[in-house]
Each structure stands twice: as C-alpha cells, then as structure tokens.
Amino acid sequence: MNTPANVLIKEFLPGLEKPSTKWYLWVALLSVVSLFGMFALIMQIVKGQVITGMRDNAVWGIYTANFVFFMGLSYAGALISCTFQLLRIKWAKAVLRIAELITVSSLVVGAPFILFCLGRLDRIHYLFAFGRIQSPITWDVIAISTDLVFCIAFLYFTHIRDFAKLRDVTDFNVAPWRKRMYKFLALGYQGKPEQKKLLHQAHDIMAAIIIPTAIIAYSLLSLLFSMSLKPGWHSTIFSPYFVVTAGYSGVALLLVIMWIYRRNKLMEKYITNQHFNYFGFGLLILAFVYAYFSFSEYLTDWYNQTTAYEKLMHDLVDFSHFGWLSLFHIVFAFIVPVIVLGFPWLRSINSVALVSAFIVVALWVKRYLIVVPPLENPFIPIQDTRTEYVNYSASWVEWALTAAGIAVIILIFTVASKIAPIIPVSEVADMENEEKPKLLFKTKG
Amino acid sequence: MEPLIRYKLISHWILSTLIGVMLLSPLAGFANTQAKKDRVRMKMYYFKEATGDRKVSITLTAGTGKNMHGVSEGQVVLSAASGDSTMVLATLTTDTTGTVVLYFAADYILPVNEDGKTVLEALYEGDENYQDASNAVEVMDLKMEIIFEIEDSVKQLVVKASTTDAEGNEIPAEELSINIGVQRLYSVLKLEEVETDSDGMAFYEFPNDIPGDAEGNITVVARIDDSDEFGTVTSQASHNWGTLVSYELDPLPRQLYTDEAPLWMIISVFVILLGAWYHFFLSISKLIKLKKVGKQAEGVVQ
Numbered sequence: 195m196n197t198p199a200n201v202l203i204k205e206f207l208p209g210l211e212k213p214s215t216k217w218y219l220w221v222a223l224l225s226v227v228s229l230f231g232m233f234a235l236i237m238q239i240v241k242g243q244v245i246t247g248m249r250d251n252a253v254w255g256i257y258t259a260n261f262v263f264f265m266g267l268s269y270a271g272a273l274i275s276c277t278f279q280l281l282r283i284k285w286a287k288a289v290l291r292i293a294e295l296i297t298v299s300s301l302v303v304g305a306p307f308i309l310f311c312l313g314r315l316d317r318i319h320y321l322f323a324f325g326r327i328q329s330p331i332t333w334d335v336i337a338i339s340t341d342l343v344f345c346i347a348f349l350y351f352t353h354i355r356d357f358a359k360l361r362d363v364t365d366f367n368v369a370p371w372r373k374r375m376y377k378f379l380a381l382g383y384q385g386k387p388e389q390k391k392l393l394h395q396a397h398d399i400m401a402a403i404i405i406p407t408a409i410i411a412y413s414l415l416s417l418l419f420s421m422s423l424k425p426g427w428h429s430t431i432f433s434p435y436f437v438v439t440a441g442y443s444g445v446a447l448l449l450v451i452m453w454i455y456r457r458n459k460l461m462e463k464y465i466t467n468q469h470f471n472y473f474g475f476g477l478l479i480l481a482f483v484y485a486y487f488s489f490s491e492y493l494t495d496w497y498n499q500t501t502a503y504e505k506l507m508h509d510l511v512d513f514s515h516f517g518w519l520s521l522f523h524i525v526f527a528f529i530v531p532v533i534v535l536g537f538p539w540l541r542s543i544n545s546v547a548l549v550s551a552f553i554v555v556a557l558w559v560k561r562y563l564i565v566v567p568p569l570e571n572p573f574i575p576i577q578d579t580r581t582e583y584v585n586y587s588a589s590w591v592e593w594a595l596t597a598a599g600i601a602v603i604i605l606i607f608t609v610a611s612k613i614a615p616i617i618p619v620s621e622v623a624d625m626e627n628e629e630k631p632k633l634l635f636k637t638k639g
Numbered sequence: 640m641e642p643l644i645r646y647k648l649i650s651h652w653i654l655s656t657l658i659g660v661m662l663l664s665p666l667a668g669f670a671n672t673q674a675k676k677d678r679v680r681m682k683m684y685y686f687k688e689a690t691g692d693r694k695v696s697i698t699l700t701a702g703t704g705k706n707m708h709g710v711s712e713g714q715v716v717l718s719a720a721s722g723d724s725t726m727v728l729a730t731l732t733t734d735t736t737g738t739v740v741l742y743f744a745a746d747y748i749l750p751v752n753e754d755g756k757t758v759l760e761a762l763y764e765g766d767e768n769y770q771d772a773s774n775a776v777e778v779m780d781l782k783m784e785i786i787f788e789i790e791d792s793v794k795q796l797v798v799k800a801s802t803t804d805a806e807g808n809e810i811p812a813e814e815l816s817i818n819i820g821v822q823r824l825y826s827v828l829k830l831e832e833v834e835t836d837s838d839g840m841a842f843y844e845f846p847n848d849i850p851g852d853a854e855g856n857i858t859v860v861a862r863i864d865d866s867d868e869f870g871t872v873t874s875q876a877s878h879n880w881g882t883l884v885s886y887e888l889d890p891l892p893r894q895l896y897t898d899e900a901p902l903w904m905i906i907s908v909f910v911i912l913l914g915a916w917y918h919f920f921l922s923i924s925k926l927i928k929l930k931k932v933g934k935q936a937e938g939v940v941q
Binding site for chain 2: 326327328333336340343344347351354381382383384386388389392393395396397399400402403407410
C-alpha cells in the first residue's frame with residue numbers, strides 16, 4: 195500500500211541497507227577511541243587512582259564533571275521529547291528521535307563516570323548491600339537506574355511503528371536476521387485503530403512519568419553537591435540551577451546534532467529552518483534564565499566573606515588558576531549566544547549551530563568549575579601541601595576515558611541511524627492525516 | 640680660635656660621635672647577643688601514681704614574658720643522692736616544649752638516705768646558647784590507703800597515710816591535706832579536702848548521691864597535690880557506693896544520621912518508586928495488549 199509513511203520510509207531505505215566502507219571506517223575509528231578508553235580504565239584499576247589527577251583533597255575531577263554533564267544532556271533530551279509528545283507539538287516530531295537518542299546515549303555513557311571516581315570498584319555492590327536510604331548517593335543510584343530503564347523503554351516505544359514499517363516494506367535489502375529483528379521489535383503492530391490507541395496510551399504514560407523522573411533525578415544529582423558543606427556547593431539554588439543548565443545544554447546539543455544530520459540532503463526536507471528558528475528562540479530564553487541563575491549563584495557566594503569562599507571566588511577570577519575557564523564560560527555560555535541569537539542579522543542555521551557547539555563546551559567547563567575549585571578550597575586547611583594534592587590536574591587516563599565517552603555516544607548515534615531512520619517516519623508521515631490523539635489532561639467546556 | 644668656631648667644632652664632634660654610636664650600636668648589640676647566654680630555669684616535679692609507679696617531670700625554660708620558651712634537645716642528667724654517694728639514674732633529652740619525663744615502675748627501688756628520703760638531682764650543663772641550670776627534689780615515699788566503712792548506716796571514707804623510715808618502720812603522716820574526689824569520664828570530681836590526724840587517718844562522710852555505673856561502682860581518688868615532702872601522690876579504689884545508673888542507651892530514634900532511616904523518608908521513597916514503576920508496567924501492559932491485538936488480526940487475515 196502506498197501510504198505516506200510507506201513512501202517516506204522508502205526514502206530512508208538506502209541509508210539503512212548495507213553500510214558503506216566509509217561507515218565501517220568511521221565505526222572502526224570510534225571503536226579504537228572507545229577501546230583506548232577501556233585500556234585507560236584497566237590501567238586505573240590495576241595501578242590505582244594514583245594515575246589519575248585525583249588525590250585526597252580533590253577527590254573528584256573531570257570524571258564527575260563528565261557525569262554531571264552527560265546526565266544533564268540525558269535529562270534534557272528526556273524533557274524535550276516527553277514534553278513535546280504530551281503537548282502534541284507537531285512541528286518538532288521530526289527531531290524528537292534525536293532528543294531521545296541523546297537521552298539514552300548520554301545516560302549509558304554518563305552514569306559509569308561516577309563509578310570511575312571510586313577507589314574500590316570491586317566494592318560497588320556494597321552500595322546495594324549496605325546503602326542507606328538517607329544518603330543522596332543512594333537516591334541517585336535509584337533515580338538513575340529507574341530513569342535509564344524508563345528512557346530506553348520510551349525510545350523503544352517511539353520506534354515500534356517504524357519497526358513495523360521496516361518489517362512490512364518490500365525491496366528492503368537487509369540481512370534476514372534484521373528482518374526477523376524488525377518483526378520481533380514491531381510487536382505485531384499493524385496500524386489497527388485499537389493498536390494505535392494502545393500505543394499512544396503507552397507512549398503518553400511513559401512520557402508523563404519520565405518528566406518528573408528526569409527532574410527528580412537531576413535534582414538529586416545536584417544534592418550530591420549541595421548537601422556537602424563545601425564552599426560553592428552548599429547552596430539552595432543548585433537543584434533548579436542544575437535542571438535549567440541541563441535543559442540549556444540539551445537544547446544546544448540537539449541543535450548541533452540537527453545541523454550534522456542536516457548536512458545530508460535528504461534530511462533538509464525534515465530538519466527545516468523552522469526547527470532552528472524555534473529551538474534557537476528556546477535557546478535564547480534559556481540563555482537568559484541560565485545567566486540569571488549563574489548570577490544569583492555567584493552573587494551569594496561573593497557576599498559570603500568567609501576565608502574559603504573568598505579564596506574560591508579569587509581562584510575563579512585569577513588567570514593563573516581558573517580565570518581563563520571562567521571567562522570562556524561567561525563569554526560562550528551567555529554573551530556570544532545572546533548576541534548571535536538576539537540579533538536577526540547574525541542568525542543563520544550555521545551560526546546557531548556554531549553557537550550551540552560553544553554552549554555545549556562552555557557548559558562542560560561550567561561543570562568543571564562547579565566540581566574542582568571548591569575541592570581545592572576546603573573550609574579546613576589542606577594538610578598536604580604538595581602541588582598535586584592542592585591543585586587538581588587531569589591525567590591522560592581521565593582524558594582517554596572522556597574521549598571514549600564521547601566516542602561511544604557518537605557510535606550509538608551511528609549504529610542507531612543504521613537500524614532505524616533518525617526521523618520518526620511514521621509519526622512525521624501521519625501527523626497531518628491521523629486523528630488527533632486525546633490529550634491526557636483536558637478540561638470540560 | 641674664636642668661641643663661635645670652637646662651639647661649632649664641638650657641636651660637630653658631638654653630632655659625629657652620636658651618629659657613629661647609633662650606626663655601630665646594632666653591631667655591638669649583635670656582638671653582645673653572640674656572647675650572652677640565656678638564663679635557664681629548671682622546674683622539677685615528683686609524682687606517685689595510684690598504680691605505685693612514680694615519675695619525675697623536668698622542664699627547662701628560657702626567656703621571659705612573650706619570649707619565654709622551652710629549651711628543646713637539652714641534655715639533663717638525673718641522679719639520686721644517698722649519703723655521700725650519687726648514682727646517675729639517666730641522661731634525658733627534653734622535647735620541643737623543654738620537658739622530659741622519666742618513669743619508675745612500682746617495683747623499682749629508689750635509693751633513700753638516712754632520713755628515709757629520696758633525693759633526686761637534675762643537672763643541665765647548658766650549651767652555646769643557654770646557661771647551665773639545676774634543681775633537686777627531696778621526697779619521702781608516701782602510702783595512702785582508702786578504706787570504705789559503714790557506721791550506723793553512714794558511709795565513712797577513711798584515708799590512711801603513712802611513710803616508712805630507714806629501718807622500715809611505718810610512721811603515720813600527720814596534718815596532711817588530702818583532696819578526695821571521684822573519677823568521672825574525663826577528670827576527677829573533687830568532693831572534699833580533709834586532713835590527717837595524729838594517726839595519719841582522715842575521715843570523710845561519703846555522700847549517697849554520687850552516680851556510679853550499672854552496679855553502683857565508683858572510683859574514689861585521694862590525692863596530695865605538690866607537697867614539699869611527698870610530691871604529688873595519688874591513690875584510688877573502687878567500691879559500690881554510687882547510685883545505680885544504666886548507661887545503656889535508649890534505641891536511637893530514626894534520624895537522618897542513624898542506621899535506620901526516618902519512616903517518612905522510607906514511605907516517601909516507597910510511594911514515589913511504586914508510583915513510577917506502576918506506570919511503567921501499566922505502559923508495558925498496553926504493549927502486551929497491542930501485541931495480542933496484532934496476533935488476533937494476523938489470525939483473521941490467515
């Protein structure tokens with residue numbers, strides 16, 4: 195049958211069929227980077243954390259910055275895709291799968307980073323055996339594992355209709371195992387009205403539960419910091435600040451990935467100028483909200499005239515310490531985005547994508563500035579004054595694992611794009627024709 | 640020479656001399672400090688513990704006021720004098736505070752003179768910075784026995800103090816001020832100061848309201864502080880004269896810091912997780928229904 199979805203999916207079939215040599219080379223490169231990260235991790239386990247930059251004092255470094263950063267991206271992706279799903283926002287449907295993939299890939303990569311900080315990974319099961327429910331770390335473990343299951347389920351739900359199309363489509367030259375896989379994953383979906391209704395219901399329920407789960411999980415993550423008595427961490431603003439920062443970085447990364455996929459001519463039809471306009475506008479609003487939160491955070495820290503806070507604020511603006519990183523963060527997380535997104539003559543798809551890339555990097559830097567400087571400025575003076583104990587500096591092991599994390603995320607996108615179209619074809623094709631699904635929340639009259 | 644010129648010359652000479660003195664005086668001071676040694680004071684104390692162990696504490700200090708400091712690494716020779724002979728007991732080195740302590744086990748016999756006294760002499764010979772210093776203590780070995788008696792339902796604490804002469808005869812220690820107290824967790828709680836009579840006995844009516852342990856046991860401490868004759872002597876004994884106090888802690892309430900979490904927290908976590916996972920399985924159930932509908936449809940087609 196030549197339904198709009200069938201016509202549309204045929205456009206994507208060549209991209210899903212036998213991968214090219216270039217594709218294999220790209221996967222090989224990403225795998226090598228990932229394996230090098232694995233090698234670094236084995237070295238760390240064998241030789242101990244002494245081969246990282248973490249010491250008694252700065253017990254956290256870029257692993258924790260990565261953890262917070264990737265978790266933020268994940269929650270942002272979940273919030274974007276689930277909110278848009280629940281609000282039935284049609285124009286965004288084409289890019290929601292990208293947001294869902296950001297969620298799952300960041301979660302899969304981000305969560306292990308906190309484990310790399312553990313001195314005794316072999317005792318990780320103690321967390322489950324002897325974990326105290328009062329501890330923010332226990333809350334985090336529960337929240338992240340719950341969120342991971344929910345997000346993977348949600349990603350799968352959004353694929354069911356496309357898997358059914360790929361199962362049914364003719365002249366699709368893929369290996370028989372893939373056909374069997376599509377058949378298994380499609381769950382017998384045939385587009386019957388009852389099936390559509392059930393799928394919508396399942397979809398809506400998951401979306402409705404993921405939104406609070408994501409907000410709670412990321413707020414709990416912020417509590418890991420704000421419930422510690424450390425200068426710069428012990429703050430009531432951290433939970434909403436973390437959630438806003440997550441949303442900001444997530445939208446920025448979504449724009450970057452949209453731009454990358456849009457370089458394929460086929461995608462220009464689906465990832466349109468309108469997407470960049472709307473998400474760019476959202477990014478501008480988030481930039482102001484983020485700046486407001488950052489200003490509030492720094493202002494209260496600045497007015498706290500205890501010795502540790504004074505030194506922390508000094509270090510953050512001192513160009514021999516964190517001054518350059520702070521300046522980079524302020525310029526590229528706020529000033530440049532506001533200028534480029536705020537003035538129409540500076541706005542273009544390329545400039546929005548470029549600014550978004552800078553925002554992503556600047557917000558990673560911000561996470562680094564949240565984690566490391568407070569650890570270097572504790573309330574109780576540092577006893578061991580060896581430079582490497584006072585000042586944190588990431589080692590090659592930490593950078594290797596960071597690179598591996600990024601490589602794995604790209605690998606997930608690369609492989610996922612080969613399994614199903616990056617555009618939710620069935621949703622996009624049917625959005626004009628299909629009967630409007632009922633909203634979960636509605637008022638009479 | 641005219642008077643005015645002479646006056647000028649004298650003025651210049653006086654001025655030049657003054658400037659010269661001012662300029663050279665620091666050097667002179669430096670030379671003085673090189674030559675002058677600091678005076679050292681030596682404090683020496685003798686203690687007898689409840690266990691019978693004894694110790695001598697010696698402290699060397701130099702300087703005055705804010706500049707007062709302990710003489711560290713000072714070599715002190717401690718000797719015991721008996722009659723005409725002197726026996727070197729030890730050569731001691733002071734710590735960073737200028738203090739050194741030498742312990743004698745309870746069974747170590749210190750030499751005594753014909754009066755039954757032990758004479759301990761300490762000598763610090765000084766060095767390039769400090770003058771020499773010496774001190775001595777002359778003490779008799781004092782025995783204090785604590786006796787718990789009840790007369791007419793009144794708790795009577797008796798402290799018996801005595802010394803021994805050169806022949807080994809016991810001599811009561813008269814008119815001796817003894818502090819009586821009970822051992823608490825970190826220090827001794829003073830109850831009373833009593834004085835021994837001609838028999839070397841001191842009496843104290845023990846109060847009935849001193850908290851003891853779960854069996855009422857308390858440790859009574861009798862102590863003479865820094866006596867010229869005996870030094871500081873402590874004796875102690877335990878008895879069940881205290882009130883019964885059970886120190887077994889009540890089970891701690893559920894708090895954020897206890898092993899068991901507050902109930903509100905457990906209930907909240909349980910409700911949140913139950914709600915979340917209920918919805919997860921609800922959506923999974925929708926998929927199971929979806930699959931069933933699909934199978935039914937396949938059956939109809941076939």
